[in-house]
Amino acid sequence: MKAIPFLAASGLLSLALSAVAQTVDPATAATAAAASAPAAAFATGEVRRIDKAAGKITLRHGEIANLQMPPMTMVFVASDPAFLDRAKVGDKVRFRADQQGGAYRVIELLPGD
Numbered sequence: 193m194k195a196i197p198f199l200a201a202s203g204l205l206s207l208a209l210s211a212v213a214q215t216v217d218p219a220t221a222a223t224a225a226a227a228s229a230p231a232a233a234f235a236t237g238e239v240r241r242i243d244k245a246a247g248k249i250t251l252r253h254g255e256i257a258n259l260q261m262p263p264m265t266m267v268f269v270a271s272d273p274a275f276l277d278r279a280k281v282g283d284k285v286r287f288r289a290d291q292q293g294g295a296y297r298v299i300e301l302l303p304g305d
Contacts, residue, residue, distance in 0.1 A: 237286075238251065
C-alpha cells in the first residue's frame with residue numbers, strides 16, 4: 193500500500209511546481225505587457241509649419257486614437273530631428289504620436305497616402 197502515499201506526494205509536487213511556474217517576476221511582467229500592448233495607430237495630417245531650430249512641427253491632423261485626441265491643428269516635438277528634413281509645408285503625412293512629460297511628440301512620420 194505504498195502506492196497511495198507516492199501518488200499523493202507526486203500530486204502535491206505537481207501542484208507546487210505549477211504554482212512556481214505561475215510566479216512572474218514584476219520586471220518580466222511589465223516588459224511582456226509593453227510588448228503585447230498595441231502600437232500607437234497612425235494618424236493622418238497635413239504639415240502646416242516646420243520649426244527646425246526648435247525641433248517642432250505643426251500638423252493639422254485627424255483623430256489620434258491612442259491619445260484620445262480629436263482633430264485639430266497643433267504643435268508637436270519631433271522625437272527625431274530628421275523628420276523635419278523629410279517633410280515640407282503642405283505635405284500629407286501619416287504619423288504616430290505620444291505624450292511624454294507633458295509634451296506631445298511625433299515618434300514616426302511617413303508620407304501620406
